[in-house]
Amino acid sequence: MQKIFSYRLWILLLLTTASCESGLSDLNVSKTNPTALDPALLLNQAVINTSFPVKSLVFDVGIVQQMVTPNGGVLAGANFNQDSRDVTTQPLWTAYYQSVIKNSHDALMRSKDDPARSNMYNMARIYQSYVFMILTDEYGDIPYTEGGAGFSDQVLLPQYDPQQEIYPKIIQELTEAAAALDPAGTIETGDVLYAGDVAKWKKFAYSLLLRAGMRLSKVDAATAQSTVQAAVAGGVITANADNAYIRHDPNFTQPIGSTLNGSEAANFYLTKPFVDQLRQTDDPRLQAIAIRYVGAGSGAGQTVAAGTTDPAQQIGMPIGHDNGTIIAAATADGLVSFYEYSQVDRRRMVKISSPVFLVTAAQTNLLLAEARFRGWIGTGTAAQYYADGIRAHMDQMATYDPNAAVSPTARDNYVAANPLTAGSELEQINTQYWIASFLNGPEAFANFRRSGFPALTPNPYGQPNNPDVPNGTFIRRLTYPTSELSVNTENVNEAIARQGPDKLSTRVWWDRP
Known part of the structure; x- marks a missing residue:
């Protein structure tokens, strides 16, 4: 009996010891540091960090002559036709590559091989394509193929892709991802842009495809036309209810609104x-x-x-x-x-909680007006798309603040008094696009270069002896940041040799006289 008791005691001690060791090992596992992140959180992080940074005011908004400052120092840029690599680093390159591209790429990689997250995978492809379009429009040749691979593949010195090769890849990504979105699949309700609404994500993708197609209007009209037709066939944003925009609140503030209500008011x-x-x-x-x-x-x-x-x-x-x-x-x-x-008005239009619009019904209708005028699409009329674009932007004003709302009567009176007129269609359409893209600096800058409208007079400041912006011309791109020139020297120099001098006056591939 004593021997049986000893065996039982020994087994009990073993079990107790094992239990203790299990508890000790559990203490070494962090309960607050996850080993895997939900790709929805990563995509959301990418979206909220896309809000156009303050320094967009210094270049984009100033180049297209919507807002300007007479002050220099850290604010010097478009107002003085002055290059400032430290300024150009902050608005898009550093912020977008280190946060937006990194997170959208990470979301893409974490959902790529999971059939249950197919919609997330394609949403990430669409959003990353949007951000890459902004970057290549601003700078020209950029790291695209290896642009997001620093974390996933340890590519720390990415090669630069020619813009001429980037645009077809963006068009392919948008086309494939939009087609692959499935309303019968998992609905990603945690998505901050559209709450996973597949129909709205499709419209967002096809609206970006329309925008990409129109970018090529001067450099490749055939591809531009076929791309525009594919976008229209897929279905684009034509109503404000489908607008793609980032929401802000007192805790997550709008960058430009915070600045114009603060130090730069x-x-x-x-x-x-x-x-x-x-x-x-x-x-x-x-x-x-x-x-x-x-x-x-x-x-x-x-x-x-x-x-x-x-x-x-x-x-x-x-x-x-x-x-x-x-x-x-x-x-x-x-x-x-x-x-x-x-x-x-910083108490209405640019409050700290004001939205940031990425792609809108106003912009899309105006692009459709131009596409119809060019004969690239056969539905609707250029005049109707033009009027619808103006109405959509006027109705959009109320989203900023109820006190910024335009009344339906004032809206309709303006549209009736300013119809699309034969002989000036492209100027009228793209001047309205300029107005409709107010506060969306990158898009206003891109479409101004593409279309040549509105017919602005070049900023004369310091131009006769300016090595970066010759007399009578406009800034055509932003220059590469100092960090790239000093660290990724070989790859950025290859891009410069291919694209042209790293100056504000050098045109990107699709920007033709």
Whole structure:
């Protein structure tokens, strides 16, 4: 009996020891550091980090003459036709490659071989294509094939792909991914862009395909036409309910809104070309967008009490001045100081919680108007698409703030008074695209270069002796950041040799005179 008892005691001790060791090993497993991330979280991280950074104001928005600052230093860029690689590093290259491309690529790789996450995989392909399109439009040749492989494949010095090869790949990705989205598959409800709505993701993809096709209008008309036709056949965004936009709140703030409600509140102004375009056509969007602080002698004078949104009172800042010469210009315009020039209303249009629109019904309808005018599609009429695009953008104003809403009566009166006119179709359509892309700097910049409209006068500041932007010309691209020139030297130099000098005046592949 004693022997049996000893065996039982020995077994009990073994079990107890094993249990203790199991508990100790569990202590070494982190409960808060997951070994695998849900690709939905990664894609969401990519989306929310796409909101156009503050320095987009310095180049994109300034180049297309919607807003400008007379101040230099860290704000120097399009206002002085001045290259600033430290500035160009921040807005898109560093932020997009290190966060947006990295996360969308990671989401793509983690869902690629999981049939249950097929929709997630294709959503990630679509979104990454959108971001790559922005990057190549801004810089030209970029790391595309190896652009997101730093984390997954340890490619730390990626090669640059020619833009001429990137666009066909983007078109292929959008085409395949849109077709593969399946409403019968897993619906990714955690998606912050469309809550996994497959029909809306398809429209987003085909709208991007339309945009990509139109980019090629000067360099490859045949491919442009076939791509546009495929996009229209797939179904594009034509109603504001399907707009692709990023939502912000007091915790996750809009980058431009945060800056224009903070340190740079008194530094950026609506330009004379932009304000004059809206004033001269009695455009009701001017009242929705602009505010002027009458009598302001400094930033401190820009108070709520001094503000007026009356369109007749709006005065845009002329292009080509610094904070010395702008004083005389303001005096000539009858202003107390340059602080009296009109600004985008930071209490309505660019609040810290304002949305950032990526692809909209307004933009898509206007591209359809051009495609119809060119005879590339056979549905609808150019005039109807044109009118629908204007209406969509005016209706979009209310999304920024209820006090920025354009009334249906004002909207319809404007559309009736400004029809598409024979002989000026391309100028009218693309001038409206310029207005409809306000605050979407990368898209406004890209379409301005592609179409040549609106017919802006080049910024004259310092041009006669400017090595980067010759007299009478515009900035055509952003230059590569210093980090690439110093670290990824061989690959970036190969791109420069192929594309042309790494200057603001060098045209990207699809940008033809």
